[in-house]
Amino acid sequence: MMVAYLTPLLFLLGLIAMSVRVLPEYQRGVVFFLGRFQAVKGPGIVIVIPGVQQMVRVDLRIITLDVPSQDVISRDNVTVRVSAVLYFRVVDPQKAIIQVEDYYSATSQFAQTTLRSVLGKHDLDEMLSERDKLNADIQEIIDAQTDSWGIKVQNVEIKHVDLNESMVRAIARQAEAERERRAKVIHAEGEQQAAEKLVEAANIMAASPGALQLRYLQTMNDMSNKNASTIVFPLPMDIMDVFRPKT
Template identity: 55%
Template sequence: MITAIVIILVLLLVAISSLRVLKEYERGVAFRLGRLREPLGPGIRVLLPGLDKLVRMDLRVVTLTIPPQEVITRDNVPARVNAVVLFRVVDPVKSVMTVENHAIATSQIAQTTLRSVVGRADLDTLLAHRADLNEDLAKSIASMTEPWGVKVEVVEIKDVEIPEAMQRAMAREAEAERERRAKVINARGELQASAELRDAAKTLSESPASLQLRYLQTLLELGADQNSTVVFPLPIDIIGPFLDAIRGRAAPGVNGTSPATDAVERTPGDR
């Protein structure tokens, strides 16, 4: 009786130990006496103790952080670049049979590819066109990990560190570029303003009454300000006759001197 109970207990322990539970996001790669079996799906699976060996594979997306890499760009600028890689296993059998550790292998390939791709680009491309570099990285890494049953979803460059001297040079370059744009905009504004003034002067010259109205409007604007000094602009056509009269009085006499000077120089003996 005791022997039967012991046998039943042993069989029960063996049955319990032969059961394996695979989650929905897991797949099992089983080996029986070293030979590959069919992949096992989620649920309760029976494995023979001592004969079968199970390798669990997670099908969820794995986030892999690439440590900072020392690279030199195409224009000979040293930089430190790090990135992140998102990948997942799509073929559990290949990921077990082809490579020893697909996560470590993917990490090493990603580091090597990052240094290679960044080294072929210049600094401006690295800073301003990361999307193109990310696409090149993803294609290069995916082409190497595809035989392992690993699919690379996303590759993103996280941060780019450049020397402080280069940062100061870039800041000066950006400031000079902003000053250039400001000068160009100012010059274009002056050009447009001069064109508008030319059209306004042409319009006023065609209508003298408009010029007089503009003169009166200017006087009105000056009178509205509380200034101690008032400047009255006078058109040339108004003060022109007065200037001509003054020039006529100051005209030279017959002997090349003014009339006042001629009268002073004459003496009673000369009469």
């Protein structure tokens, strides 16, 4: 008699145990009733009737997607290999399960194609120096497309831009030539500034004959300090007025 009551009781307990699901705080459950969408449940304890209801777990945490290296031809016809990393999260579990078969794979494939198409519109110099702008452009395009999938793209970062050896040598020669150009420009600017100072000094001395005389004597003193056999006789500056043309 007890067996007759025990069997249904064990079946009921087993059914309850199979129906109880526990979802952590970072997960949600998309529940289907006889194949039709019913609700998004969780976190906590969720009752799912076996055979009648089905539940698909969805992780709401930020997912790090490593975009494989892509061969990109830049606008100036330079072939490079570019890799990136994509950070996204599911914000609408219902759309992420119903609207797309595999949101992770779909996001990865779309990120790869977007990376090639966006970088192909820029020169190599822009890829190397304007990464922040390129990251923002790629993020905007991917986020607009995946919004209908219930996906929010948090950030996109270009990791590596790999060049072949010949291009690396060409960039090195270009950088060396640029440094030489800057050195020559700096040297020319120094010569220009020195010439301007000499003109100013000459104007000051021309306005004050005493200053010119003192400079003349200082030069004579400098020459006499050197170990030389040359004998120098100071010549008064006023005697030069005799040879100057009179107006």
